[in-house]
Structure formats: structure tokens, C-alpha cells
Amino acid sequence: KNQVEQSPQSLIILEGKNCTLQCNYTVSPFSNLRWYKQDTGRGPVSLTIMTFSENTKSNGRYTATLDADTKQSSLHITASQLSDSASYICVVSPPGANFGNEKLTFGTGTRLTIIP
């Protein structure tokens, strides 16, 4: 079982609507939790990075929340646009940075499709 589980696997919503993507993780302890956006045929791009002590982080219409007690994070997208269609990947990093020794744990992503 992957240590980072995301739900739903896929989601289709109408343009302009809001949506929330979920990420549950078992990696413990952890240093930070990230959300990446991956457009089809492109590399992942960082949206937010939250340390274990942060509860929320915003980047434009994207707002990530983190509950370290329940080991859950969510990514809320407001007023969705067609360009939001992509895969969204939750990534958890263990502590103890040392010259690239850290191993990020990736979720399998949520495929979001925005329809006009």
C-alpha cells in the first residue's frame, strides 16, 4: 500500500465550479507536504509546499490545507478554469535533508478534467 493515497482518482467538473482534492498519508514523521500540477505531456510543477507546522498555503486560486494530526491534506481549487485540467500530485518528504538523500513519496495523483 502506497504511503500517500489520493482521492478521487479522477474528477470531472464544470468550468467555474470549485473542487477539493484529498491526500492521506502515512509517512511519519515528515518534513513537508507538496502539491504538484502535471499537465498532459509536461513535467510536474510545484503549486504549494507546506511544512509540518503550517495549516494552509495559497497560490492564486489554489489553496492547500494540512492536518498533521489526521495526516490529511486537501487542495481546493476555486472558480475552475479549463487550464486547470491536469493531474494533481501530492508529495510527502521525510525529514533529515542531507545532499539529496531524502526520498520523496509521491501519490498516484488525481486526474482533474474541467469541461466548458
Added chain:
Amino acid sequence: DTAVSQTPKYLVTQMGNDKSIKCEQNLGHDTMYWYKQDSKKFLKIMFSYNNKELIINETVPNRFSPKSPDKAHLNLHINSLELGDSAVYFCASSTIPTGAGELFFGEGSRLTVL
């Protein structure tokens, strides 16, 4: 002014061949990585280099050999390609180890082995 660039973007080849994928970053980062993304879109680290020194070498077959001529370049050479090697390979870099530093990915190289 692409930050992390990798070539080629697409690679189609026969089983048993040897191929290379090149990666260059112009961000001045010390740490570079190779990731493999399978058909289920799951990203898995293969190698990590810091200042040309191999740091992480996951359980990757020794047919895969990374080469870092300098800290701005990390190339991936694959010998005796197999069908299961078909995937998208991503190069990435970070300022400091990924626990704290942001990770920048290239656009990916889609390898198809026939």
C-alpha cells in the same frame, strides 16, 4: 531560458538497443535527479546526484547508468533495452536536498521500446 531541459522528448527503439537521454539545468542547482513515471502515472526516483556525486541509487537494474559530467548535467544511459523500460523519464533538480528545496522537473522523455 528553459530551467531543466531534457532531450529527446520522444524516443522509440527496438528491444536490445542502447539509448541515452540527456538533461541540463541552468538554475545553478547542486542536486539533480532521474525519475521514472510508469503507465499509472506513478513517479519513482531512480537516481540522485549532488555535485556530480551519486547519492541515491534505488533498486534500478544496472542496465541503467547515470553520468554527471558536471553539476549542470545528468545524463541517463540505458543498455539492452527491455519492453518494461517503456515509460516517461523525468529529470529534475533542486537547490538543496528535496526535503527543504523545491524540485524543478524537466518536460519528460517518453521512451517506447518495441
